Amino acid sequence: MIKETVMLVLGRKVIAKLMIEHMRNVTHKEVFGVYEFNKVKNMALAHRPVFALVEIPERYGDPALDTLDVCGDIKEASPNCNIVLLCPEQDKKSVDICIEAKITGKIEDYIFYEASLEYLTSKVKTLLPA
Numbered sequence: 204m205i206k207e208t209v210m211l212v213l214g215r216k217v218i219a220k221l222m223i224e225h226m227r228n229v230t231h232k233e234v235f236g237v238y239e240f241n242k243v244k245n246m247a248l249a250h251r252p253v254f255a256l257v258e259i260p261e262r263y264g265d266p267a268l269d270t271l272d273v274c275g276d277i278k279e280a281s282p283n284c285n286i287v288l289l290c291p292e293q294d295k296k297s298v299d300i301c302i303e304a305k306i307t308g309k310i311e312d313y314i315f316y317e318a319s320l321e322y323l324t325s326k327v328k329t330l331l332p333a
Contacts, residue, residue: 207332209234210252212243212273213289214260222256222320229324230331243273247280253332256323258289259297267300274309285330288313
């Protein structure tokens with residue numbers, strides 16, 4: 204039997220480590236972090252996550268579009284993975300891309316950076332396989 208895993212793709216390692224520990228406690232699943240987009244595909248192939256939380260980084264360029272490419276890599280490696288984007292709410296372009304990605308089925312949902320840990324946890328629990 205393959206162990207169900209949860210992948211967190213987050214750029215801030217200190218926050219990621221706290222979230223990993225929290226998610227382990229509330230989901231009772233193996234939770235691992237990836238901190239660089241260029242490592243996501245290999246990690247997804249190695250672990251076949253059932254859920255991924257992917258942060259849209261706050262940087263110049265097109266971070267939301269880059270993030271969608273990463274989501275495509277995750278889905279290619281693990282087709283049944285449910286993906287939620289963590290979106291900066293003040294970045295209108297990122298919000299618009301999240302809305303379109305949800306409508307077109309590229310992701311299951313998105314939440315804003317400002318969401319509470321309890322809300323994030325409840326979203327994860329609803330998207331994990333039973």
